[in-house]
Amino acid sequence: MKKDKNLDELFRSKLLNYEQEPPAYLLENILAGAAGARRKRKIVLWRIAGVAAALLLAFVAGWQFNSRNEIGTEPQVIVSQQSAPENAIQTAPEIKTLQAAPENIQLAAVNEPAKNNEISTKSIIKNSVSGKINLMAEALPVVSNDETILLKPLKSLFGLLKQDLASANLLHQKKLNDLKAEYPEKSIDQQIIEHNRQLTMAHTENTRKGRWLIGAQVSPEYNVSRSSHSQVYASNMLNASSNPVDLGGGISVEFKKGKRWSLQSGVYYSGMGQSSGNSAYPNRNLVSSDYGTEHGKEYFNAPVNIDSKSSKMIMNSAAGVIEFSGVPSGIVLGTNLEDKSLASNAVVVSEARFIQNFEYIEIPLYLRYSILDSRFDVEMLGGFSSNVLVGNNTYMESNTGKSLVGSTQNMESLNYSGTLGIGLKYGLSKRFYLNVEPRVKYYLNSLNSNSSVTYKPYTIGVFTGLSYEF
Amino acid sequence: MEDFEQIISDCNAGSRKAQAKLYQQFAPKMFGVCLRYAKDATEAEDNLQEGFIKVFTNLKSFRNEGSFEGWIRRIMINVSLEKIRKQHLLYPVEDVSIYDSVNFSDDVIAKIAADDLMKLIQELPPRYRLVFNLYVIEGMSHQEIAQEMSITQGTSKSNLARARDILKKKVHETFGEWNAKNNYTA
Numbered sequence: 341m342k343k344d345k346n347l348d349e350l351f352r353s354k355l356l357n358y359e360q361e362p363p364a365y366l367l368e369n370i371l372a373g374a375a376g377a378r379r380k381r382k383i384v385l386w387r388i389a390g391v392a393a394a395l396l397l398a399f400v401a402g403w404q405f406n407s408r409n410e411i412g413t414e415p416q417v418i419v420s421q422q423s424a425p426e427n428a429i430q431t432a433p434e435i436k437t438l439q440a441a442p443e444n445i446q447l448a449a450v451n452e453p454a455k456n457n458e459i460s461t462k463s464i465i466k467n468s469v470s471g472k473i474n475l476m477a478e479a480l481p482v483v484s485n486d487e488t489i490l491l492k493p494l495k496s497l498f499g500l501l502k503q504d505l506a507s508a509n510l511l512h513q514k515k516l517n518d519l520k521a522e523y524p525e526k527s528i529d530q531q532i533i534e535h536n537r538q539l540t541m542a543h544t545e546n547t548r549k550g551r552w553l554i555g556a557q558v559s560p561e562y563n564v565s566r567s568s569h570s571q572v573y574a575s576n577m578l579n580a581s582s583n584p585v586d587l588g589g590g591i592s593v594e595f596k597k598g599k600r601w602s603l604q605s606g607v608y609y610s611g612m613g614q615s616s617g618n619s620a621y622p623n624r625n626l627v628s629s630d631y632g633t634e635h636g637k638e639y640f641n642a643p644v645n646i647d648s649k650s651s652k653m654i655m656n657s658a659a660g661v662i663e664f665s666g667v668p669s670g671i672v673l674g675t676n677l678e679d680k681s682l683a684s685n686a687v688v689v690s691e692a693r694f695i696q697n698f699e700y701i702e703i704p705l706y707l708r709y710s711i712l713d714s715r716f717d718v719e720m721l722g723g724f725s726s727n728v729l730v731g732n733n734t735y736m737e738s739n740t741g742k743s744l745v746g747s748t749q750n751m752e753s754l755n756y757s758g759t760l761g762i763g764l765k766y767g768l769s770k771r772f773y774l775n776v777e778p779r780v781k782y783y784l785n786s787l788n789s790n791s792s793v794t795y796k797p798y799t800i801g802v803f804t805g806l807s808y809e810f
Numbered sequence: 811m812e813d814f815e816q817i818i819s820d821c822n823a824g825s826r827k828a829q830a831k832l833y834q835q836f837a838p839k840m841f842g843v844c845l846r847y848a849k850d851a852t853e854a855e856d857n858l859q860e861g862f863i864k865v866f867t868n869l870k871s872f873r874n875e876g877s878f879e880g881w882i883r884r885i886m887i888n889v890s891l892e893k894i895r896k897q898h899l900l901y902p903v904e905d906v907s908i909y910d911s912v913n914f915s916d917d918v919i920a921k922i923a924a925d926d927l928m929k930l931i932q933e934l935p936p937r938y939r940l941v942f943n944l945y946v947i948e949g950m951s952h953q954e955i956a957q958e959m960s961i962t963q964g965t966s967k968s969n970l971a972r973a974r975d976i977l978k979k980k981v982h983e984t985f986g987e988w989n990a991k992n993n994y995t996a
Contacts, residue, residue, distance in 0.1 A: 347974055347981075348946045351931070354924040356947055358842035362858055367833055369859050371826050374866035378824055381867070 550597040555606075555775060555807030558589030562800045563612050567658045573792035576643040577656040578616035578694060586611035588801055590702070596809075600710045602719075608702040610727065610781075612797065614659040617642075617693040642688035644673060655688075657748070659696050659795045660788035662734045664746040671738065692738040696748050698787070699731025700755070708763060719763035721777070724784075727755040750790040757783045761803075771810065777803040814878070821869050829866055836879065837862070840886050842928075846943050847890035849932055857893055861886040887948070891958070894936045922985055930980045938973035945970050 562585050569577060590608030597603075647654045653664040667673075672690035706723035729751055736745040761779030768774055782798040820828030841858050848854035864885050872881055931939055940959065944950045945966070950958070952966040959966070 347978060350922065350981075351927055351942075351946055351977070354922065354927050355842070355846060355931070357839070358846070358924050358928065359838035360841050360845060362837050362841040362855060366837070366855060366859055367830060370833060370862040370866070371829055373859065373863040374829060375824070375826070377863060377867040 550595055551809055553592075553594040553596060553602075553773070553807045553809045555592045555594070555773075555805050556589070557592060557608075557775060557777070557803040557805030558587065559779075559801035559803040561586045561588040561610065561612070563614070563797050564800070565614060565658055565795075565797050567793065567795040567797075569656075569658070569794070570792035573656055573790075576645070577658065578642050578662075584613040584615055584695065586613055586697075588799075589803070589805070592805075592807070594708070594807070599713055602708045602710075604706040604708055604721070604723070605704060608704065608725075610700045610702050610799070611731075612698045612700065612799065614657065614696040614698075614797075615693055616657045616659075616696070617691075642692070642694075644686040644688055652746075654749070655694065657694060657696060658793075659698075659748055660751060660790055660793050661749040662694055662696065662746055663749050664734075666745075668736050668738075668743060668745045669740065671736070690738065692736050694745070695735045695737060695742075697731065697733045697735065698729060698748070698751065700727040701730050702727050702757075704759065706759060715767045717763070717765035717767075717773075719765065721759070721761045721763050721779070723759055725757045725759060725781070727757055727783075729753045729755070748788070750788050750793075752785070752787055752789050755783055755785055755787055757781050765807070768806075771808055773807045773809065775803070775805050775807055779803060818869060818872070818878075821866060832865075833862055836882055839879070840882060843883055843886045844890060845928055846931055846947060847887065847894075847939065849936070849939075853893070857886065857890045860893075861889040864889065887944075891940065894940065897936075922981070926984065930977055930984070933980070934973055934976060938969050938976065941966055941969040942973035942977070 588608060588610040590606055592604055592606035592608075594602050594604040642655060645654050646652070647663065650663065653667060655662045655664070671688055671692060673686045673688060702725045704723055704725040706721045708719045708721045710717055710719045712718040732747045732751050733744055734746045734748060735742050759779055759781045761777050763775060763777045766774045779801050780798060781801070783796045786794045786796055788795045817828045817832050821832055837858065840861065841854060844854035844857040844861065845851065848857055861882075865882055868885075872878065931942065934942065937959075941955055944955045944958065945952070952963045952970075955961075955966045956963045961969075
């Protein structure tokens with residue numbers, strides 16, 4: 341270590357305060373460099389100040405023009421110039437005429453595009469003093485379709501020119517125009533650029549932030565019964581025959597994040613029916629074939645029991661046990677002494693259909709994925725719903741008409757279902773959409789808690805409606 | 811002291827005269843610093859020029875609290891360091907080798923001129939030159955050097971040892987007399 345210090349000391353002692361005169365030309369370079377750096381810094385400051393002033397000026401100018409030059413509701417216009425004699429400055433009355441009939445002007449512009457010497461807004465304003473000014477309708481070559489935003493600067497320009505042209509002294513007016521022309525020229529360009537930028541940013545921001553859609557849909561719902569039963573239950577059960585088409589629908593709320601994914605919920609009403617009948621039964625098992633029915637040798641074999649608890653008449657159906665509130669009028673019951681294959685006390689011997697209606701309020705949670713995102717959107721949707729039972733009625737339909745006879749026992753008050761579907765969305769306008777959505781809903785648990793009954797129908801529906809995006 | 815503060819104040823106001831005065835006062839010493847960190851006089855001149863321009867443009871940030879010479883020296887070192895960084899010359903050397911030690915007699919030391927030593931330092935590879943300068947001349951610790959150069963302390967020690975070894979050999983070759991001794995470490 342000592343030896344190191346020896347070496348270190350050698351260098352330290354000789355070099356720590358080592359001085360050498362630098363070449364003379366360096367000073368000049370350094371002073372010039374320092375002055376240049378100062379200038380550069382000043383220039384940067386001036387530039388910043390200049391940009392700030394220009395922005396302030398543009399803002400004030402835009403604000404002033406917009407606030408003082410509001411002109412009705414003209415279509416999208418761009419100012420164009422046609423060749424015209426010198427000193428033919430058109431004054432306010434002519435411009436007013438043009439204002440009064442914007443549609444005609446627009447038409448003329450469409451029919452005779454070649455005749456008009458169309459030039460950019462920039463050059464128009466420069467030449468506006470000496471040229472004959474016309475208005476010509478034309479789609480603006482900008483990103484936005486927002487008329488109000490695009491018209492603002494042009495309205496400002498139009499109003500400004502009108503005011504200038506109305507001045508008494510032509511020479512004075514010309515000077516004024518020359519001065520002011522420079523001003524709105526920048527204002528228009530800047531405003532259009534700024535507005536387009538804002539729209540693009542707003543669109544990007546919107547997509548990033550997420551959008552909401554609310555909608556209303558209705559759908560015919562076709563219910564397909566899927567059930568299984570214990571053997572004893574099934575042997576005394578009505579025959580499920582047909583499934584009526586019910587009506588469903590509701591209000592949806594959708595939150596769209598990004599371009600593809602969205603989450604949907606809402607409140608839907610869903611009706612579901614189950615129709616059962618007592619089928620015509622051949623009389624081969626009958627001890628006596630004459631029941632005095634109008635069908636002669638046939639009888640209808642809907643088995644009926646009396647509930648030991650409620651002492652009410654009950655019948656087994658595919659969806660569960662129907663409990664009658666009383667003995668329905670127009671029904672003919674017979675004792676079951678004759679048919680030994682039936683374990684019930686009685687049978688309904690007159691023809692009747694029993695329609696069980698269940699009504700649900702559905703609260704879904706669907707995930708949607710956009711497959712095609714254009715004017716005509718195609719989406720896949722899937723999810724789960726909670727279904728709250730709000731209606732449980734059984735009707736009997738016979739020759740005497742349709743009447744409410746009771747309800748179905750042991751229906752679960754809350755059920756869960758899964759849904760799959762395809763969403764077709766057509767944009768009617770920027771914010772309104774027409775929706776057509778074929779969906780299949782499948783109940784995940786049995787709707788009836790009776791241990792002998794497993795009732796899990798599925799529903800096919802085509803939901804049609806409108807939605808609004810905001 | 812008042813004069814010096816006045817010079818600084820005038821420099822801040824953009825006075826060329828004051829700037830020239832300040833330059834003349836510190837340039838020889840700072841050129842010496844730049845020479846130690848540079849590979850040759852041309853690079854040292856560039857660094858000195860760049861360093862002084864920085865001094866004049868950033869003079870307002872000097873608060874008269876510490877040593878002005880220390881402040882200006884720090885700027886010169888930073889400029890030199892930055893130049894080497896930009897040239898991507900800080901290649902890593904991680905080996906900690908054991909080198910022979912050398913002992914110089916006072917006679918030898920007396921014979922060696924500072925200019926010669928400066929030349930030897932300039933001939934060192936950039937990284938060794940930096941570490942040797944920072945450790946031996948500036949008196950920085952290996953921890954400080956490691957932070958400054960974004961290397962490990964071990965690397966700093968290794969580079970210092972290697973720099974010493976090279977310098978010793980060169981001193982011997984140049985000035986003849988040396989005594990080989992046994993190992994040493996940084």
